Amino acid sequence: xxxxxxxxxxxxxxxxxxxxxxxxxxxxxxxxxxxxxxxxxxxxxxxxxxxxxxxxxxxxxxxxxxxxxxxxxxxxxxxxxxxxxxxxxxxxxxxxxxxxxxxxxxxxxxxxxxxxxxxxxxxxxxxxxxxxxxxxxxxxxxxxxxxxxxxxxxxxxxxxxxxxxxxxxxxxxxxxxxxxxxxxxxxxxxxxxxxxxxxxxxxxxxxxxxxxxxxxxxxxxxxxxxxxxxxxxxxxxxxxxxxxxxxxxxxxxxxxxxxxxxxxxxxxxxxxxxxxxxxxxxxxxxxxxxxxxxxxxxxxxxxxxxxxxxxxxxxxxxxxxxxxxxxxxxxxxxxxxxxxxxxxxxxxxxxxxxxxxxxxxxxxxxxxxxxxxxxxxxxxxxxxxxxxxxxxxxxxxxxxxxxxxxxxxx
Numbered sequence: 001x002x003x004x005x006x007x008x009x010x011x012x013x014x015x016x017x018x019x020x021x022x023x024x025x026x027x028x029x030x031x032x033x034x035x036x037x038x039x040x041x042x043x044x045x046x047x048x049x050x051x052x053x054x055x056x057x058x059x060x061x062x063x064x065x066x067x068x069x070x071x072x073x074x075x076x077x078x079x080x081x082x083x084x085x086x087x088x089x090x091x092x093x094x095x096x097x098x099x100x101x102x103x104x105x106x107x108x109x110x111x112x113x114x115x116x117x118x119x120x121x122x123x124x125x126x127x128x129x130x131x132x133x134x135x136x137x138x139x140x141x142x143x144x145x146x147x148x149x150x151x152x153x154x155x156x157x158x159x160x161x162x163x164x165x166x167x168x169x170x171x172x173x174x175x176x177x178x179x180x181x182x183x184x185x186x187x188x189x190x191x192x193x194x195x196x197x198x199x200x201x202x203x204x205x206x207x208x209x210x211x212x213x214x215x216x217x218x219x220x221x222x223x224x225x226x227x228x229x230x231x232x233x234x235x236x237x238x239x240x241x242x243x244x245x246x247x248x249x250x251x252x253x254x255x256x257x258x259x260x261x262x263x264x265x266x267x268x269x270x271x272x273x274x275x276x277x278x279x280x281x282x283x284x285x286x287x288x289x290x291x292x293x294x295x296x297x298x299x300x301x302x303x304x305x306x307x308x309x310x311x312x313x314x315x316x317x318x319x320x321x322x323x324x325x326x327x328x329x330x331x332x333x334x335x336x337x338x339x340x341x342x343x344x345x346x347x348x349x350x351x352x353x354x355x356x357x358x359x360x361x362x363x364x365x366x367x368x369x370x371x372x373x374x375x376x377x378x379x380x381x382x383x384x385x386x387x388x389x390x391x392x393x394x395x396x397x398x399x400x401x402x403x404x405x406x407x408x409x410x
Contacts, residue, residue, distance in 0.1 A: 043185025213257025
């Protein structure tokens with residue numbers, strides 16, 4: 001589609017640095033097109049305050065603020081937790097699975113508004129451009145996509161700030177504290193500034209750095225306990241009280257944050273090929289992952305548990321790469337759901353200065369048998385059976401060794 005044909009653009013709008021300057025940039029570069037801003041509320045909290053006034057003041061014709069928290073948790077977060085998906089061993093995918101739910105809603109609004117294009121503020125170096133655009137392609141394959149970072153002459157966040165200042169666009173950041181952050185119900189990420197050098201230790205105890213909790217050394221000297229109840233792999237109650245998903249995560253965030261839980265400092269491999277360093281706060285999510293993992297050790301048979309770990313790695317990669325709305329992700333979710341039929345029970349955890357310590361787990365579907373596992377006398381397991389089993393299990397090793405010995409004698 002030619003620039004001159006674009007009359008109405010729907011913009012994924014957060015009110016942050018990138019999207020704040022995109023509105024006037026679009027109007028300057030796309031024939032004074034109408035810009036409709038859309039903000040997906042996935043738990044950003046106060047970041048949404050004053051957003052409508054700011055969007056309209058900078059040139060948008062209207063702003064949609066869509067409450068996506070319930071859909072985010074039930075359709076994206078919990079399926080990923082059930083899968084046990086963790087990217088590269090540390091990253092709990094907080095930004096990754098928030099993008100598809102936002103982009104899906106943006107497409108719905110763009111269609112309803114009769115928009116000619118969808119615009120996002122993702123950089124050409126990052127993962128989010130892929131996550132947004134693959135979702136758009138999944139639901140509106142013919143929709144034009146505008147990505148200013150791939151078009152404009154601005155090369156850095158410093159130049160973005162200069163552009164904003166020149167256009168009298170108010171910003172909540174300054175040049176000295178300009179960390180790149182992404183916040184939602186699940187996590188808060190920090191990138192940039194001193195964190196760009198992996199040799200620098202994150203300033204966890206510096207006032208204002210951590211927003212969702214405290215560092216482990218600043219946590220209370222007494223532990224906290226929490227019991228999480230699951231039904232078919234989904235957390236449904238805290239300490240015996242039924243709780244919906246959104247509220248459950250909020251409560252675990254508070255509890256985990258107070259105890260220094262969920263800090264991750266990692267260098268990750270971006271989809272575009274480069275490595276990037278980020279510091280993540282995921283207090284409630286870290287607790288949920290551990291609780292779910294503990295329960296599965298009780299409820300899944302060995303082969304399923306081991307194979308599911310392989311699936312989890314691929315699932316995490318799909319989520320990280322923005323491939324949520326793909327046949328493979330859907331197929332893997334179907335497999336995961338089938339494994340969760342018996343993942344029901346209660347997990348008690350002790351939280352202490354950044355540590356999560358198992359404090360007891362029960363399930364009506366437990367495969368653990370004390371009678372079989374006991375070191376005391378039992379009447380179920382005949383230990384003499386193991387001799388024949390080992391002979392058969394070790395037969396290939398024995399044959400190989402015998403063959404090697406025979407060949408050495410020649």
